[in-house]
Amino acid sequence: MxxxxxxxxxxxxxxxxxxxxxxxxxxxxxxxxxxxxxxxxxxxxxxxxxxxxxxxxxxxxxxxxxxxxxxxxxxxxxxxxxGLVDLHVHLGFERDPKANPHRALMEVEADYALRSVNYLRSTVEAGFTTVRDLGGSNEVIFPLQRAVDSNTLVGPRIIAAGEAITPTGGHADMHGYRQEVLDAFAPRMGVCDGADDCARAVREMVKSGAQVIKVTATGGVLSNTKAGLNQQLTDAELGAIVDTAHNLGRPVTAHAHGTGGIAAALRAGVDSIEHGSYLDKDTIKLFKKTKAYLVPTLMAGVTVAKEVGNNPNMPAAIVEKIQTVAPVVKASFQQALNADINIAFGTDSGVSRHGDNAQEFVLLVNYGMTPRQALATSLEAAPKVLNMGQEVGxxxxxxxxxxxxxxxxxxxxxxxxxxxxxxxxxxxxxxxxx
Ligand SMILES: [Zn+2]
Structure with missing residues (x-):
């Protein structure tokens, strides 16, 4: 210096x-x-x-x-x-339909971290003073977290997961390139297969600084694979992930779209479900029984549905999944709302633009919540999920x-x-x- x-x-x-x-x-x-x-x-x-x-x-x-x-x-x-609380952001990146689609292969972590300086500022200036970052490179998010904690950068208080736990070929693995290229990115810490290996992945994440474990229980919309949106980790793997994390004092949140995967994650004892696109009577019952929180991330669905028409570079596998899932999100959320399960605030910002987080409140109200209920998802439910109910909100x-x-x-x-x-x-x- x-x-x-x-x-x-x-x-x-x-x-x-x-x-x-x-x-x-x-x-x-x-x-x-x-x-x-x-x-x-x-x-x-x-x-x-x-x-x-x-x-x-x-x-x-x-x-x-x-x-x-x-x-x-x-x-x-x-x-x-x-100050507002958002349980689902990705400060390490922001989708940019106009960016070179091969950017991930051309840049190093510092490129991402430097862009993130602006994301931190726009997030906190939008009124979000506490956020949970759910997945991205360890090399980006943990240094950003330290920079905010030490007042080197202006940004929200960050509770970070680091890399998501995912099976080989799962939603948070890397897809869409020839094997030699994918090998250059391996071994990725969060990728695991089999209960023992998944326990290992959780331990490595905790050792790296994860304060919460993010697991991709089902396929996801924005991964370039035709693997669908169903369960991707076995019940045994999910059980090992949750037990290991809880023994190490870390809550677990599961990215889950398909009904079977939501149910499996809840049975395994996760503390919250991200997205929850295909809820049914049985999964609602499981939410009631386990008292787990749903983080509906309505903005994510709306944002990617808009992008389909405007981004000619979007891979066919992703377009297909967006067209399948986007129309069901609203009904699923309303089912959760009517059943009065625990709902907490999360935007999936990074999929949408950082700083636009409050749009989620507008969607929550448009889809049936009162303004006070919508505010409570951020000021009451989200702090509880973070175990910070005595500090923020x-x-x-x-x-x-x-x-x-x-x-x-x-x-x-x-x-x-x-x-x-x-x-x-x-x-x-x-x-x-x-
Ligand atoms: Zn996400």
Whole structure:
């Protein structure tokens, strides 16, 4: 590192530390402290050391509270709520229909990580202060996570899976090139066959830093293979993955489209299901019994269905799967909603553009949720899935000072969440268009 860079880094650290030690008072015109709370008028959020110290009635000044050197943020014209949580993003990439389809063979991990700097910023500036990253190169996501944690980069708090666990030829394996080319990418850590080998893959992922295990229980839409959307890991493999992960203190989330694969993953004891495109009565019963969460990622289906018509480079195998699955997603979600199973917020951003995450709220409401229910998937259910229900999703004493603001109440117009004007993450203001 040259001298100028060291100086710049020192300055950034110094300014962050000084903000962090100081008290910030946020004057909120309207305040929603939690998804199930009443809206309060004229409140002061007292922020100290990155956390909410207290919420006070009225607009209090630093003198009122007896704190020297406090800064005041005026959000009297705004609707203020906790930072949003997204359980399914891929910060290591973003689909670009216009990109060279062979990009993965031409670039190294650093190319991906450098593009991700912008994805981190657009995600947090959209109001998403905590995200779970579900799969991508270990060489990209873990360094990004460390860079955010150390305040080297601006971005959301990341809970990362690293590489997904997948069978040979499965959804998260690499497809569509001659064997010598595929061999150049092997051995991929997350690829496993047989219960013992899958236990090994989970252990390797935990050793690499995975905080959650992502497993592809069924085929997937965007892998270039005609393998369909049914179960791809055996019951024995799924059982070994879940047992090994749970013994090592890691939750498991399963990518699953086909009914049989959803059921097998739930029977194996996964904590959540991503997508869940083909639900039926029996899988709904299993959700009820296991209390597992469904993360419907409605945006993913809508985004790829739009891309089919606009991307002539899309392989035939992928087009076929999109045309099969896109039309069933809405009915499956509505079945889950009517059955009142646990539903948590996830977008699959990276398939859609990073920073567009709030579109998922609009879809949740269009497909039948009330705005308050939709908000609860992000502020109440998602923190529970992350085992962070005492840290994020609320603005209450002791919680992280993750604070966002919009013009008007999203409980009346969920579309307000598409234009977030103010974002504070852990006491640091990352966006302020008051
Ligand atoms: Zn995904």
């Amino acid at each position: 040259n001298k100028a860079l060291i100086c710049a880094a020192a300055l950034i650290t110094a300014s962050i530390n000084s903000v962090w030690a100081k008290t910030t008072l946020i004057h909120a015109g309207q305040l929603l402290t939690a998804a199930d709370a009443q809206v309060l008028a004229a409140q002061t959020i007292e922020v100290h050391k990155g956390k909410v110290k207290a919420i006070h009635n009225g607009y209090l000044s630093p003198a009122d509270l007896g704190v020297d050197n406090a800064s005041v943020v005026d959000l009297k014209q705004k609707f203020v709520l906790p 609320k603005l209450t004493t002791g919680y992280y000072a993750d604070v966002i603001a919009v013009d008007k109440s999203p409980l009346e117009d969920i579309g307000q969440l598409l234009s977030v004007d103010f974002v504070m993450k852990q006491g640091n203001i990352v966006k302020n268009h008051e």
